[in-house]
Every structure is written in C-alpha cells, then in structure tokens.
Amino acid sequence: MNAIELSHIQKSFGSFAIQDLTLTVPEGSICGLVGENGAGKSTTIRLLMGALPADGGTVRVLGSDVEDPAFFAVKEQVGVVLDEAYFPEVLSAAQVGRVLADTYRNWDKERYQELLRRFDLPEKKIFKEYSRGMRMKLAIAAALSHAPKLLVLDEATAGLDPIIRDEVLDLLYDFTREEDHSILISSHILSDLEKLCDTIAFLHQGRLLFCEEKDRLLEEYGIFTGTAEQAESLRREAVVGREESAYGGVRALVRRDLVPPALELEKPTVEDVILFTVKGGKRA
C-alpha cells in the first residue's frame, strides 16, 4: 500500500498553481519534498491533509480518499509538524498535552513526557516564552505521541541547532523502523534530506520536476569539472545545468548515460542536482 498518493492534482490561487501533481510515497519509506520558497510544498501538504480542497485530481492518504468522511479517522494516524508550531501562545507544554489527549484516541502521555524530557522542554513554561527551536521540538514531540503511521513534516528541522537536529533525525529514523511507518518531509536543509530520505521529490513553480529514489538520482547524474572547450564537446542533452567560473572553468551536472563512460565525474549531492536543475531550466 502507498502511504500517500497524489494523482493529477490541480490547485490554483491567483497567479500560483499546482499543476498536474502526481506523487506517491510508498508505505515504509521516507520522501523528501524539496523546492524553493513558494514552490508549492506547504500547499501540497495542506492538500494531502484535506485542509485545502483540490480543484482537480485525487488525494489518498493511508488508503483513504481525503474527500471521504472516513478520512477523519485516518487523521488520527498522521502526525503533522508545520513550518511553525501553531499552538496558542499562552498554553504550556503540559496544557498542550492535555488538549491533545482529548484530541487523539491513541495519545500516549508517557511517550509525550519522555520526549519533553529528552528535548529538555519545561512543562510549565508557556509557549510564548519558548525559543523557535523549543517550539519546533514541542511540535515534534506532539506529533510523535499519538502512535502515528505517517509523519508529515513541513520545515520541521528549521531553526534547530545541529545537535538537536541530529537527534530529531535519529528519532525519525527510529520511527521508520516499523515497516508500515512512512514520512513525508519538506526541508530547505538538503543535507538532512540526503541523510534521511529514500526518495526525493522536487517541486518547482507548482510542478513536480522529478520524484526519484535518492540513490538512483545520485547515480544517474555526475558532476563534470573542466574547461569550457571540454564542456562544449559534451552532448547538449547530457548537460542538465552548468556554471562557469571567472577563470574559464566549467562545472556542470550531466547525465551519466549520455556522456562517454571514460569521462571522470564526481558524485553529486542532492543539492547539486536541485540547483543545477533549476539553473539549467532558467538557462533554457
């Protein structure tokens, strides 16, 4: 079963539109959703949680259509962390826990308290007095405390210091040890996604440019470094994007299957693939 299935989704707001978005996250996998600000990542997350109705297409989460009244029960199994933790500012972590205990039938008070201790979050301090990092940690603790099968995280690691970020990534790894647990995570911190994700989906101006297994993606492309003359000798369709240095050197993302096998290429990072794809698109 797929944890998430978006099929031919259309949604427009004035000049911005999500166009024919088809994306699948298999059960047990971690999918990273990447894209610049305003690319449609948060809109996609709202669409898949049924918080925003699509103009066209279908959305299924954990086997249930989000338009179906039965999806209401499915939401119990989805932990959501948005780009900000939108809890009322005058609530303390303890009060947030009590509100969520009345919200989720599977609320695990012990797990919540254990996570508060692990993240060093004071129970009595009100949310307004928390730093951004503490707020995000509280949101993550809340999302993990009602036995979800799917985690949907929108910029959840933004604003966290590297140590806590690493700890959060470990928690997410632990979460996916259960074979029916899945994660969709959007982030600007591509190194986090590279560490964590099985697949990378890249949204650009409301369109899905690719959704591929991370390892396959990194094997499919290579980084060419050489002179402008060497770069010109490459087949045009092999070059996804290129950048030229002030000294005449060229660095380009190329498709490995379209360049001579003897050509030495560096292994790209996810960030390379994303940046060159966008730059290449702009150049064209």
Place this chain on the structure above:
Amino acid sequence: MKALLRKDFYVLKKQLGFLAVAIVAFYILPNVGSNVVATLYAVMLPTSAFTYDDHSRWGELAAMMPYSTWDIVLSRYVLGWLSVLTFTAIGACGQLVLYRVLGETFRGREIFVLVCIALCLMALSLPVYFRYDVEKSRFVRLLVVMLICGTIGGVMALMGADTEESLVRAPLWVYPLIAVACNAVSVFAAMAAYRARRRKG
C-alpha cells in the same frame, strides 16, 4: 470538541477570572445598562478566542488534526452559550442576594430578555468570524448587526409598531424561541462560512 473547549478554556482562563468578578460588580449596580455591558462582554468571549487563534494561526494546525467542521464550529458556540449563561447566572445570583438584603426588586425579566438578545447577537457575529480573519470580521460584524437590526427596526416602523415597546411587551416565551432559532440557523451558516474559508485557503 472537548479538546477544543479545553484549549479555549486555557487560552481565556485569565479573562474568565476577571469576568466572573466584573459581572457580579456590574449586575449589582442599580441600572439595566450595566447588566447589558456585563452580558455583552460575556458574548464577546468566543470572539476573543478567535483573536488568540488568529494570532497563533491555530486554525491551520486544527485543519490538519482530527477535528470535524462540526467540532470546530460547534465548540465556539458552546463556549459562547456557556459563557453567557454561566456569567449571567453568576451576576443574577449576586443581584438576587444583594437586592433581597436591600429590599430592591430583582430584575429577572430584564436579565432573561437580555440573555436572549445577547445570544441573538452572538448568532449574528460568529459566522462572520468563521469566514474572515479577526480584523475584517470586526468590521463585517458591525455591518451585519447594523443591517439586520436596522432592517427589523425599519420594517416595524413601517408597520407602525414601536420596536422598544414591542420588545418590552412581547410574551416571555418569544425571546428564547427567537434566540434558539437564530443560533440554529447561525451554526449552519458558520459551517458553510468555515468551509468557504478553507476552500479559499
């Protein structure tokens, strides 16, 4: 719905304490006007909750949690009904005790009518708050209340009836009937307004 009421209770806890004290003070003052102020303040508690929600953008998170539209809408009405009825009861008890000691006449009928009018005003306001953000809602609510009250007053004037006189002389059962009808219609209007807002994103 219990979760949403609990959340509102935590958010409004300070105001609730202040209101409990203020309402007794307003109700024991010897004029109906102070009773009106106190009850209207109680009616405004749900709109205060909207202000806190807007500030923290709670609505965006709530839309992704297992709360139905019915839960989200009805919890605000329940908060309003509970606050108006509870605080008016507290104020009325204070008035009853003090006026008995002072030998004054308890204004039971006025308080009953006031509660029903307050609930009608709440019914006019809440759908607006479910449709727009708080800033815009304040303005739209004013327009809606003025438009509806003005229309009723205008129609009654055309029929040759005195609005104030009619309010005072109408049989007592008419008031709760109108309040219940207004709130029933309002709940469904608020659900439509909430869905429309969500569709717009």
